[in-house]
Amino acid sequence: MAARALPKGRVFGRGLAATLLIALSLAGIARIAAGAIVPAKAVVAQILLEHAFDRSVARHHSVKPWPWADMAPVARISVSRLGVDRIVLDTGSGQAMAFGPTLLPAAARIGEPGTAVIAAHRDTHFRFLQHVRKGDVIVVEGVGGRTRRYVVTGAEIVRWDRFAIATGGGQQLALATCYPFGATRHGPSRYVVHAVRVGAKD
Amino acid sequence: MPRFHHICRALIPAVAIAMSVPATLAMPAAPAVAQDSALASDDGPGAGTLMLHGLHASETLPAVRLGTDMDVTVTGEIARVRVTQAFRNTSDKWMEATYLYPLPEDGAVDSLKMVVGQRDIIGHIEKREAARQMYETARANGQKAGLVEQQRPNMFTNSVANIGPGETVLVQIEYQAPVTATNGTFSLRLPLVVGPRYTPPHTLTSAAAVNDANAVTSAPVLDPALGAKLNPVSITVHLAPGFKVANLISRYHRVSVSGPGDDRTVRLLGPAPADRDFELDWRSASADPTVGLFSEHGTDGDYVMATITPPADLSKLTTPPREMVFVIDNSGSMGGDSMREAKASLVHALATLRPQDHFNIIRFDDTMTQLFDHSVAATPDQVALAKHYAEGLEADGGTEMLPALKAALTDAAASGGPDALRQVIFLTDGEISNEREMLAALGHDGGRSHVFFVGIGSAPNDYLMERMSTIGGGTYTHVGTPEEVAARMMPLLDVLDHPAMRDLKVSVSGGTLDLTPKRLPDIYAGRPLVLVGKTDHLAGTLTVSGTIGNKHWQRSVDLAKAQASSAVAKLWARRRISDIEADRTLGVIDDDKADAQIAEIGLASGIVTSQTSLVAIDETPTRPTGEGLTSEDLPINLPAGWDFGTLFGGKAGAAALRNADTMAARAAEQATGLDLPQTATDFAATIAQGLALLLIGLGGLFLLHRRRRGEA
Secondary structure, three states, X not given: OHHHHOHHXXXXXXXXXXXXXXXXXXXXXXXXXXXXXXXXXXXXXXXXXXXXXXXXXXXXXXOOOOOOOOOOXXXXXXXXXXXXXXXXXXXOOHHHHOOXXXXXXXXXXXXXXXXXXXXXXXXXXXXXXXXXXXXXXXXXXXXXXXXXXXXEEEEEEEEOOOOEEEOOOOEEEEEEEEOOOOOOOOOOEEEXXXXXXXXXXX | OHHHHHHHHHHHHHHHHHXXXXXXXXXXXXXXXXXXXXXXXXXXXXXXXOOOOXXXXXXXXXXXXXXXXXXXXXXXXXXXXXXXXXXXXXXXXXXXXXXXEEOOXXXXXXXXXXXXXXXXXXXXXXXXXXXXXXXXXXXXXXXXEEEEEEEEOOEEEEEEEEEOOOOEEEEEEEEEEEOEEEOOEEEEEEOOOOOOOEOOHHHXXXXXXXXXHHHHHOOOXXXXXXXXXXOEEEEEEXXXXXXXXXXXXXXOOOEEEEOOOOOEEEEEOOOEEOOOOEEEEEEEOOOOOOOEEEEEEEOOEEEEEEEEOOOOOOOOOOOOOEEEEEEEEOOHHHOEHHHHHHHHHHHHHHOOOXXXXXXXXXXXXXXXXXXXXXXXXXXXXXXXXXXXXXXXXXXXXXXXXXXXXXXHHOOOOOXXXXXXXXXXXXXXXXXXXXXXXXXXXXXXXXXXXXXXXXXXXXXXXXXXXXHHHHHOOOOEEEEXXXXXXXXXXXXXXXXXXXXXXXXXXXXXXXXXXXXXXXXOOOOOOOOOEEEEEEEOOOOOEEEEEEEEOOEEEEEEEEHHHOEEOOOHHHHHHXXXXXXXXXXXXXXXXXXXXXXXXXXXXXXXXXXXXXXXXXXXXXXXXXXXXXXXXXEEEOOEOOOOOEXXXXXHOOOHHHHHHHHHHHHHHHHHOOEEEOOOOOOOOOHHHHHHHHHHHHHHHHHHHHHHHHHHHHHO
16 A cells, blocks of 8 residues: 555666666676686696696606696596596695696695695585595506506595694505595594505605 | 315314314314415514504404313312313414413413423423523524413413424313302302403503513404404313202303213314303202301411302391492493493382482493483483483493592592481493402592402403402393393392491301411302301311391301312412402502412412413424524404404594504604694684675575565
8 A cells, every 4th residue: 555655766776676686686697606716727727737647757757738727747546446647736726626636735746744734625626536446546646657556545534724644655545535525514523545556665 | 276275274263173072172284275375364463562562453364373272170169170271373474372361250271281292391380580591592493382471360362382394282281260159149250351452541551561461462353354253162061069059051152061060071063263251150958058267277278169159038128318320331342232231230220219319320431421410319310211211322432530530539429318328330341451440449549439340242251340349349140141130130239229247257266277367358148158268277167157138147167077179279379369469459568568478378388379480391492493483373263243344443442542653652662753744634624614704695695685675
């Protein structure tokens, strides 16, 4: 009743509502785009990194995948049973992790005694970790052209701040990602796959 | 080539089974079995560094095969057991083998003999560190050496160094243990396999703690997928209890019985894999068996053991109101039969609740849930709810028992009232490595609660549960298979129906007696009180008295009438050590003092304790210099009824069990902490949010549009 008495105000209100709703829709589209770019970036970056890695192997040193990149590929890891391979980057920054798994600088380098730790996102590059089983072979190909084989010894769930690695000793590899895999929120748990180097004397 | 491997795999179990036949135990070097070099597992990358091994599985058969023969003689109420372990090296390398095995928690190991070819090498008792040092020196020199160490009162390791390619070394130990008597049934229990243990990460505070946890978790569990069972056992029991035997039952193994009624011989029908405990029960054919009273005249005095059982007839006693807190273990080690047994036992017990009782249920793995905030009246509705809850439980995860114990002991006087009989009933396999922490917590916070244990499964941790229920003023009941739930729970429910005997007193007239246990346990009708004492001169009368219900009860025995037995002195030593351990857990004496006292008793009595080990060393080195030595922790079978998938499986169970591996263990070793980065983009959530916003916006616009059209 009151609305009918104030047609002008009503038209104005409706216009405002329509504008707000359109804004809401646009914000939604923007959010979807922001979300969708993540896997897209992850996939495209890996393709570019593949090329950079191949060139790196050819030249025996790391080559940047694109001119303004602040990281370079250091290795290719693959699990043939699952048919996956990933190019690993040489910095542990969150930015680099958008493009590929990264070798944590605080841990051992690949091929050194001790544990090398590679981390990646659980919903992009390391989604496959949930399917890795004890006994799987992880092949790590360095930019120097050397191929190292690791056998998975097991997996564990740890808090991000309660993780420690053996320094020295044999060559080990730890692949870390967030846990649980299907979660929609950030949590304190990390899933770590452990592997040890096999068939090498260096 | 693969086919060749298959044939080998098929041969290996057959060889393993054949090994246990006693006749073959003594055979000289057996024909070498083709050996895949991968079978000889070394310690891998962790070797030499201090690292918690944690729970792990073995997917290959070991290079050293083990066969065990047990020869048991039961005289009166004491069993003397000779265990012969044959370590046969099937590889072409020189090997060191370590085998982790269980013994009865109140057993006393007093003899070690190593047989190499035709020669016997007799072991002797030494302080633990000294024995370990001698063993390691001999190992390095290439001499054959054997070492028996106690890791827990019910868990020992035998190490044998320098077993040559194709060679067999026999290690023979002897121990004695009392037979238990409950409600007129005598029971001999020979544990055959150690259940894989869970190590709570918070206990790993020092290198010593990591070493200790390693010692009880070092044995890998053989993957059942291999289709083979290891460590075959043959058992012979000579049963001469001093009376005619009736109702002779082997609970979990098929046996043959021969001989006259008062001197039976019981044999396993063929060798059995060590994957479940052996139990033999019997009763006396006459109505009232002789009083269990045995003595031994030693060089330093006389020893006496007396078993006194209050009458079992309780039909006239009334049951007071109770507050019953059930604590059920649903950790990964309970997966399989054990979980079914625990649930069935719980449901069985719930059915006996009356409306005037209060109750609660606590379940735990590495997390914990209380069904009710505090104990509630046992109305039919609540009991039905509890039953439903119990039936829905599934086994997974680690075994954090301490928080559950603390929660169960939290005594809210409001529930059940201050006069209620407060009972805590644990249903668990007890497969944890922090026994001492549990005992201490119960000793401090026990309050007025009586703590009962129902040990679940084919190879439960008797030591933990026996001691916990003794300290907690309850009893320990074992349920070994799903079929025996009802039969085993019935006597326990009888016990739960009635308070323990009050004003329990033990007195000796006409002599003095230094008695163990120092702290008298709570005793219940039909449950025996076993006292072991030492005196200068055996004489006088031992009297046990107390009040059951409102009735005074008393029983006296004339100590001079005791039958001679050569085992009592060692049982007394073992009991004294239990008393010292109890003092330690209650904080009465400190660690150093307790260790020193235990070492003294161990050396004086010649028995293996936490501080003393038996070591045997062959004088002549046999391993040629230049030949390396490969070490192997012999794998154990998965205990019968356990679920390998749940224990090691893909879910959080395995991960939680393995947590101990890295977290704290590595804090104790030379390792560096490393923060793991945030590794989730959560793009799916972002997209979902965007979609939600878009939907709301579009939906609103659509509604707006419809209303406008409706008005037009």
